[in-house]
Amino acid sequence: MSQRPTIMDVAAAAGVSSATVSRVVNGVASVDRDLARRVRAAVRTTGYVPNALGRSLRRGGTAQIAVVTPDAENPYFTQIISEVERIVRADHYSVTVAHTEDDLDLERDCFAQLVGRHVAGVLLVPVHGARTDLSPLTDAGIPVVLVDRWIDGAATDLVATDNIEAGRQAARHLHERGFRAPAVLTGPSDLRTTEERVVGHLAAWRELGVAAPDSVIARGDLHLESGRELMAQILAAGEADCVYVTNNRMSAGAFESMRGVQDAPALLATDDDLWTRLVTPSVSVVHQPVRATARAAARMLGQRMTDPEEEPSTTLLRSRIIDRESTRPR
Amino acid sequence: MSQRPTIMDVAAAAGVSSATVSRVVNGVASVDRDLARRVRAAVRTTGYVPNALGRSLRRGGTAQIAVVTPDAENPYFTQIISEVERIVRADHYSVTVAHTEDDLDLERDCFAQLVGRHVAGVLLVPVHGARTDLSPLTDAGIPVVLVDRWIDGAATDLVATDNIEAGRQAARHLHERGFRAPAVLTGPSDLRTTEERVVGHLAAWRELGVAAPDSVIARGDLHLESGRELMAQILAAGEADCVYVTNNRMSAGAFESMRGVQDAPALLATDDDLWTRLVTPSVSVVHQPVRATARAAARMLGQRMTDPEEEPSTTLLRSRIIDRESTRPR
DNA sequence: CGATGATCAGGAAACGTTTACCGGCACGAT
DNA sequence: ATCGTGCCGGTAAACGTTTCCTGATCATCG
Numbered sequence: 161m162s163q164r165p166t167i168m169d170v171a172a173a174a175g176v177s178s179a180t181v182s183r184v185v186n187g188v189a190s191v192d193r194d195l196a197r198r199v200r201a202a203v204r205t206t207g208y209v210p211n212a213l214g215r216s217l218r219r220g221g222t223a224q225i226a227v228v229t230p231d232a233e234n235p236y237f238t239q240i241i242s243e244v245e246r247i248v249r250a251d252h253y254s255v256t257v258a259h260t261e262d263d264l265d266l267e268r269d270c271f272a273q274l275v276g277r278h279v280a281g282v283l284l285v286p287v288h289g290a291r292t293d294l295s296p297l298t299d300a301g302i303p304v305v306l307v308d309r310w311i312d313g314a315a316t317d318l319v320a321t322d323n324i325e326a327g328r329q330a331a332r333h334l335h336e337r338g339f340r341a342p343a344v345l346t347g348p349s350d351l352r353t354t355e356e357r358v359v360g361h362l363a364a365w366r367e368l369g370v371a372a373p374d375s376v377i378a379r380g381d382l383h384l385e386s387g388r389e390l391m392a393q394i395l396a397a398g399e400a401d402c403v404y405v406t407n408n409r410m411s412a413g414a415f416e417s418m419r420g421v422q423d424a425p426a427l428l429a430t431d432d433d434l435w436t437r438l439v440t441p442s443v444s445v446v447h448q449p450v451r452a453t454a455r456a457a458a459r460m461l462g463q464r465m466t467d468p469e470e471e472p473s474t475t476l477l478r479s480r481i482i483d484r485e486s487t488r489p490r
Numbered sequence: 491m492s493q494r495p496t497i498m499d500v501a502a503a504a505g506v507s508s509a510t511v512s513r514v515v516n517g518v519a520s521v522d523r524d525l526a527r528r529v530r531a532a533v534r535t536t537g538y539v540p541n542a543l544g545r546s547l548r549r550g551g552t553a554q555i556a557v558v559t560p561d562a563e564n565p566y567f568t569q570i571i572s573e574v575e576r577i578v579r580a581d582h583y584s585v586t587v588a589h590t591e592d593d594l595d596l597e598r599d600c601f602a603q604l605v606g607r608h609v610a611g612v613l614l615v616p617v618h619g620a621r622t623d624l625s626p627l628t629d630a631g632i633p634v635v636l637v638d639r640w641i642d643g644a645a646t647d648l649v650a651t652d653n654i655e656a657g658r659q660a661a662r663h664l665h666e667r668g669f670r671a672p673a674v675l676t677g678p679s680d681l682r683t684t685e686e687r688v689v690g691h692l693a694a695w696r697e698l699g700v701a702a703p704d705s706v707i708a709r710g711d712l713h714l715e716s717g718r719e720l721m722a723q724i725l726a727a728g729e730a731d732c733v734y735v736t737n738n739r740m741s742a743g744a745f746e747s748m749r750g751v752q753d754a755p756a757l758l759a760t761d762d763d764l765w766t767r768l769v770t771p772s773v774s775v776v777h778q779p780v781r782a783t784a785r786a787a788a789r790m791l792g793q794r795m796t797d798p799e800e801e802p803s804t805t806l807l808r809s810r811i812i813d814r815e816s817t818r819p820r
Numbered sequence: 821c822g823a824t825g826a827t828c829a830g831g832a833a834a835c836g837t838t839t840a841c842c843g844g845c846a847c848g849a850t
Numbered sequence: 851a852t853c854g855t856g857c858c859g860g861t862a863a864a865c866g867t868t869t870c871c872t873g874a875t876c877a878t879c880g
Contacts, residue, residue, distance in 0.1 A: 508868090
């Protein structure tokens with residue numbers, strides 16, 4: 161089509177300079193009432209929309225924040241994304257998403273992209289606690305806030321669930337309901353998020369006087385299928401009277417395996433995803449405070465964007481048990 | 491921090507002009523092998539990353555495509571987003587998301603944003619078939635492809651499920667299984683997506699010799715709660731032996747209402763969301779070809795970006811029934 | 821051997837903003 | 851009356867690229 165109107169066109173239409181138009185559009189400094197009115201009229205008649213590229217180039221920064229997650233279809237992450245967007249929209253920031261698919265190469269490419277695009281900040285769920293390299297972002301002076309997953313030794317803000325406590329809550333809940341032979345379905349041992357849940361869980365069982373042998377810990381890869389397979393093995397072994405699953409996708413797989421099975425062990429899953437309350441028996445879960453996590457992360461990122469020199473901090477949010485049928489006393 | 495290196499820094503380091511650096515970085519034209527090597531070395535040592543803002547400003551366009559949906563937490567839309575990102579990434583495009591929350595004002599603001607940011611194209615699930623105003627986008631020359639929902643009279647590409655056929659499939663399936671007293675749970679009558687499913691559904695029942703009175707159509711607002719409430723009413727009336735729900739969120743609500751109810755009517759839901767195969771009885775669904783929709787939409791947008799003048803077309807993709815327990819013959 | 825053409829690198833303009841700086845004007849104070 | 855002070859608007863530079871155009875070098879051919 162025809163070219164879009166620029167600030168120059170507006171200036172010409174209003175009979176003023178581009179500087180004045182800019183001042184009016186950005187509401188900065190004071191310009192004569194009549195002039196301002198004329199400018200606004202010209203903006204309307206020309207249909208002028210400021211070019212964000214020119215603006216960002218001149219200002220040296222965009223109004224975009226990036227949310228980078230391993231899996232954009234996981235409800236936990238989609239809720240985070242959705243909530244973050246809602247929050248930052250109020251400050252006229254927009255959100256770009258990228259998924260890394262748990263692939264370090266994709267993550268690296270993604271970081272380069274974000275640096276080139278001069279995003280104002282990044283909310284990151286890193287692929288790996290040791291091998292994710294934040295330096296492209298930090299070297300470029302882009303504030304990063306970690307969400308849900310740690311990076312070893314990184315001097316970076318983090319917002320996450322208090323996972324040790326989450327694991328303890330799970331153990332206490334199961335113990336209270338009368339179960340005494342726990343099993344755990346969890347993720348890879350180098351993923352701190354799920355591993356801390358296991359640590360807290362086992363510690364709590366020990367304190368409660370139940371010696372939980374290491375053998376009851378089954379490790380998968382966070383995907384639904386591995387949850388299904390590992391649960392099948394646990395059922396076959398037939399030694400556990402309750403199972404705690406530390407991750408939402410594996411929880412679904414685990415449930416699938418025990419669906420309809422007589423005298424199945426109690427199931428305590430992670431995350432209050434929709435299916436957990438629709439299935440029979442409905443599934444008790446450790447509910448992570450997703451919205452609160454998103455809010456805290458967004459707030460923290462905002463702080464870092466205004467004051468980059470402050471000390472990084474860690475915010476741990478408390479989960480809670482949602483008690484349903486799958487952990488009823490037998 | 492210190493300033494980021496610009497193309498000038500690289501040029502100085504390599505002892506060439508910025509033009510040459512640009513040519514090397516973009517792999518355009520031919521530059522001397524030695525020079526190119528020197529430039530690449532300088533890029534590495536300086537840690538240069540091209541500034542996408544400068545580039546886009548100069549080139550007059552970005553490499554971003556926007557996906558605008560009403561609800562970023564609905565699995566149907568998240569799958570679309572996720573798949574689109576995966577596809578366009580191959581062409582070095584990135585994706586920005588915005589949710590409109592079914593709010594026309596938000597949608598309008600969002601369009602203005604996108605125009606200002608000079609996105610290369612938009613994949614849009616419009617808020618309203620009559621009141622969504624595409625002109626800000628089209629006036630700015632931004633290609634738009636509609637996904638899942640129509641806009642009345644818009645000369646715009648559309649990719650969607652063949653909803654009339656989907657409704658017919660639903661009726662045929664239920665009839666085949668021996669049900670003869672259908673009810674329908676659907677969205678607002680001005681939403682063509684769900685309304686066409688109803689139309690096709692009723693037409694198919696009629697052809698099958700079952701006169702379905704209009705009274706069996708219950709209209710909600712697409713949210714889970716309305717599905718729950720309307721299903722409760724249908725159960726109370728006790729006249730239907732099968733229920734077709736035309737939308738995924740309402741499907742979940744409907745199931746919730748009939749969960750554990752003796753002699754509940756058969757349920758045929760929409761979308762193969764996770765819960766449908768985990769619940770008891772597992773729920774038969776009309777499965778929309780989500781990935782294929784995303785692929786078709788991305789491809790179509792690509793075409794419009796290269797050739798804006800072509801005639802708009804409509805692509806309808808065929809759904810299929812996934813047969814589970816909730817529609818077993820009684 | 822000179823002219824022509826091909827090839828390649830650099831200079832500089834342009835993309836659309838914002839903003840530092842300057843100039844002009846009005847007004848008040850000395 | 852003159853000078854100083856504020857205020858407000860315009861001029862122009864700058865942000866970092868890409869790309870047109872020009873000029874230089876070199877080879878080929880007449």
